[in-house]
Amino acid sequence: MTNRITLDMTRRGFLGTALGGAAALAAGPSWAAAKTLNILSHKVHETVLGTGTDNDLMKDWKAKNDANLVFTTFDSNPLQDRLFREASLPSTDYGVGYIIDNRPTADIAKLFAPLDDFLASAPIENYDDIAPGLREAMTVGGKTIGIPVRHATGGLFYNEQLLEEAGISAPPATLEELIEQAKKLTFTSKDGTPVTGMIMASDLAVFPVSFARAYGGDYITKDFKLLPKPEAMEKALATMADLFKAGALPRSYATTKNDDQVTWMQQGRAAFTMITFARFKQFNDPAQSKFPGRIKAVQFPKSSSYDGEMAAVTESWGMTIPANFADKDLAWSYIREVSSPRVTLGMARNGNGPVRVSTYADADFAAASPVAAAEAKALATARGAFPPFPEAARAQQLFLEDVQLAVLGRKTPAEAVESMVTRITPLLPS
Amino acid sequence: MRTRSLAQSLPLIAPVHILILSVIVVPSIFVIWLSLTKSSFGQAPTWVGLENYVRVLGDPAFRGALWNTVVIVVFAVHIELAVGLAVALLFASGLPLRRFLLVAVLAPYAVSEVIAVVMWRFLFDPDAGPVMLALQALGLPILDWSFEPTHAMILIALLTIWLHLPFTFIILYAARLAIPGDLYEAARIDGATPLQAFRRVTLPLLGPAIVVALLFRYIFAFRIFSEVWLLTGGGPARSTEVVAVYLYQEAFSYNAFGPAAATAWIMVAASLLLAAGYVLLLRRQVAGNAH
Numbered sequence: 001m002t003n004r005i006t007l008d009m010t011r012r013g014f015l016g017t018a019l020g021g022a023a024a025l026a027a028g029p030s031w032a033a034a035k036t037l038n039i040l041s042h043k044v045h046e047t048v049l050g051t052g053t054d055n056d057l058m059k060d061w062k063a064k065n066d067a068n069l070v071f072t073t074f075d076s077n078p079l080q081d082r083l084f085r086e087a088s089l090p091s092t093d094y095g096v097g098y099i100i101d102n103r104p105t106a107d108i109a110k111l112f113a114p115l116d117d118f119l120a121s122a123p124i125e126n127y128d129d130i131a132p133g134l135r136e137a138m139t140v141g142g143k144t145i146g147i148p149v150r151h152a153t154g155g156l157f158y159n160e161q162l163l164e165e166a167g168i169s170a171p172p173a174t175l176e177e178l179i180e181q182a183k184k185l186t187f188t189s190k191d192g193t194p195v196t197g198m199i200m201a202s203d204l205a206v207f208p209v210s211f212a213r214a215y216g217g218d219y220i221t222k223d224f225k226l227l228p229k230p231e232a233m234e235k236a237l238a239t240m241a242d243l244f245k246a247g248a249l250p251r252s253y254a255t256t257k258n259d260d261q262v263t264w265m266q267q268g269r270a271a272f273t274m275i276t277f278a279r280f281k282q283f284n285d286p287a288q289s290k291f292p293g294r295i296k297a298v299q300f301p302k303s304s305s306y307d308g309e310m311a312a313v314t315e316s317w318g319m320t321i322p323a324n325f326a327d328k329d330l331a332w333s334y335i336r337e338v339s340s341p342r343v344t345l346g347m348a349r350n351g352n353g354p355v356r357v358s359t360y361a362d363a364d365f366a367a368a369s370p371v372a373a374a375e376a377k378a379l380a381t382a383r384g385a386f387p388p389f390p391e392a393a394r395a396q397q398l399f400l401e402d403v404q405l406a407v408l409g410r411k412t413p414a415e416a417v418e419s420m421v422t423r424i425t426p427l428l429p430s
Numbered sequence: 431m432r433t434r435s436l437a438q439s440l441p442l443i444a445p446v447h448i449l450i451l452s453v454i455v456v457p458s459i460f461v462i463w464l465s466l467t468k469s470s471f472g473q474a475p476t477w478v479g480l481e482n483y484v485r486v487l488g489d490p491a492f493r494g495a496l497w498n499t500v501v502i503v504v505f506a507v508h509i510e511l512a513v514g515l516a517v518a519l520l521f522a523s524g525l526p527l528r529r530f531l532l533v534a535v536l537a538p539y540a541v542s543e544v545i546a547v548v549m550w551r552f553l554f555d556p557d558a559g560p561v562m563l564a565l566q567a568l569g570l571p572i573l574d575w576s577f578e579p580t581h582a583m584i585l586i587a588l589l590t591i592w593l594h595l596p597f598t599f600i601i602l603y604a605a606r607l608a609i610p611g612d613l614y615e616a617a618r619i620d621g622a623t624p625l626q627a628f629r630r631v632t633l634p635l636l637g638p639a640i641v642v643a644l645l646f647r648y649i650f651a652f653r654i655f656s657e658v659w660l661l662t663g664g665g666p667a668r669s670t671e672v673v674a675v676y677l678y679q680e681a682f683s684y685n686a687f688g689p690a691a692a693t694a695w696i697m698v699a700a701s702l703l704l705a706a707g708y709v710l711l712l713r714r715q716v717a718g719n720a721h
Contacts, residue, residue, distance in 0.1 A: 408667070
């Protein structure tokens with residue numbers, strides 16, 4: 001008896017088997033789809049298209065085109081950076097890229113294929129149904145470079161249970177009421193949780209811009225006018241500083257991020273926040289939130305001292321085709337399908353901010369999303385926090401720096417506004 | 431021994447040279463060229479000479495970031511060296527459970543920087559962090575790092591010391607173990623106190639290792655990014671911004687590749703300048719050993 005284990009395979013046999021196997025695989029039937037469309041997007045864009053065979057909104061399109069979709073996802077800023085990098089190369093494998101509405105400057109727009117010819121030869125079903133403001137945001141120099149796919153319009157979320165605990169029967173109808181309620185709701189709730197009246201991220205322009213618009217002011221208008229009513233911005237900063245001083249904004253305001261807003265609201269650590277309406281589902285999900293069904297939303301209220309119309313702050317996403325991508329027909333076919341009323345409605349049910357007006361009229365959707373009416377109302381007049389221009393990101397950084405200094409009490413609102421004018425004006429397009 | 435001709439030697443050393451050329455020299459030259467141009471996405475680069483350097487050096491935000499970086503580097507690296515040396519000597523003096531403790535001291539080096547910062551953010555959360563609550567319960571002052579820039583800088587320095595202490599420690603510990611025991615025995619026979627033995631035996635013999643550790647840490651610490659970016663994002667109001675964060679913002683938020691490239695070269699120059707004293711010391715030691 002021997003303990004040796006032998007392998008009866010010669011070198012020739014091994015090589016022959018390997019080569020034969022490779023040849024069989026190469027010549028054999030293909031199990032994967034014939035085509036692959038690579039997409040650069042945020043994770044949320046992939047998620048809202050549905051997961052699993054039954055919920056996949058693109059199932060029919062994939063079968064019809066014998067194509068597979070491969071998403072490469074990033075957070076917003078890295079995504080834009082990667083998209084512009086890919087589009088700057090001699091050629092790219094990415095057929096569709098998702099772009100934020102405040103990014104396409106004239107130089108950036110040159111990196112993407114104009115979509116007007118596609119719109120003429122293979123139109124999108126009922127294209128006019130897509131909100132005109134969102135379509136306009138994707139038009140640069142008269143050319144359509146993107147098709148709107150998602151909007152994130154901000155609303156005021158409140159924790160109904162905490163309001164009741166504090167003896168407040170209705171959410172605020174004016175900005176003054178909001179300030180008063182936020183201060184009243186800076187207390188310890190019945191379950192012993194220290195509650196802060198309001199939470200807002202300090203690294204996003206949407207909050208100071210909303211406060212300024214509530215007083216009839218703005219940050220940068222569509223025609224690049226900086227602080228059209230400086231006194232409104234001063235009032236906005238004074239109000240925010242007052243909230244901070246009263247403890248109605250967290251001590252950690254300067255390091256608060258978007259995600260903190262969500263967790264603080266879900267845990268009952270804050271009574272109010274301003275965030276996109278699409279977060280409704282997440283706030284009220286029993287698996288994530290301590291207050292399922294009790295976190296509701298209304299439009300962000302304007303000041304009682306301002307008679308005009310207040311525009312909510314919105315940010316929208318569009319789908320683009322990099323100009324250096326070869327199979328533009330396949331990319332356009334994807335965009336057409338995603339933009340169709342059917343897929344738009346399906347994505348809205350999955351938590352996407354629908355870009356079509358008709359989606360809000362859908363009875364099932366309205367019934368499933370209690371904030372649909374408020375969102376539709378806000379969207380009707382909503383516009384971005386600022387228009388796209390080459391130095392927009394740098395200007396936003398300077399703006400937020402002054403806002404933070406004013407809120408923390410290191411600058412007076414007047415000094416902050418003066419500093420904004422001095423530093424941001426040279427960055428605006430001439 | 432037969433001397434090879436250049437033609438015979440070249441093929442043998444070429445792979446290394448090609449590697450260094452392709453991954454260090456060529457990209458460096460490209461960054462120099464980029465720093466002398468104005469470029470962004472969708473824009474062909476245009477020559478601007480030294481304008482980007484002038485612009486970056488004249489930017490108050492850059493000067494603030496440079497100052498913050500120098501402060502963090504100088505404080506963190508030297509405190510880290512002192513603690514690393516103390517721990518290395520403690521280990522060398524003989525400790526119970528030495529292997530277990532060694533793993534504990536080295537563990538932070540195995541933790542990803544991102545995970546470490548997330549962990550510290552949780553521990554030092556101003557409202558609900560366990561460390562903050564414990565400090566408050568003991569009646570001790572808390573680190574109000576999300577509001578006070580100085581406190582934020584202290585927390586960043588503490589975090590970077592905790593993360594990189596194993597590097598300094600392991601270099602010093604290895605060097606300490608290499609010192610022959612006879613020298614301490616001779617010092618003891620000559621009547622040296624432990625402090626004298628440390629000053630006259632340990633410190634001079636650890637000198638080269640200390641300089642190497644300091645030099646590496648100075649250069650690495652100058653590139654500090656994750657700790658600041660993930661903990662404070664450079665805030666409140668850019669008061670804790672460091673040069674690497676400034677560079678990141680220029681390159682990836684503002685897509686201003688010229689100023690970003692100029693910042694990178696200024697970073698290289700500043701870190702070498704800061705470490706110049708130690709470079710000279712190392713050179714003198716190397717020259718001294720050669721004789």
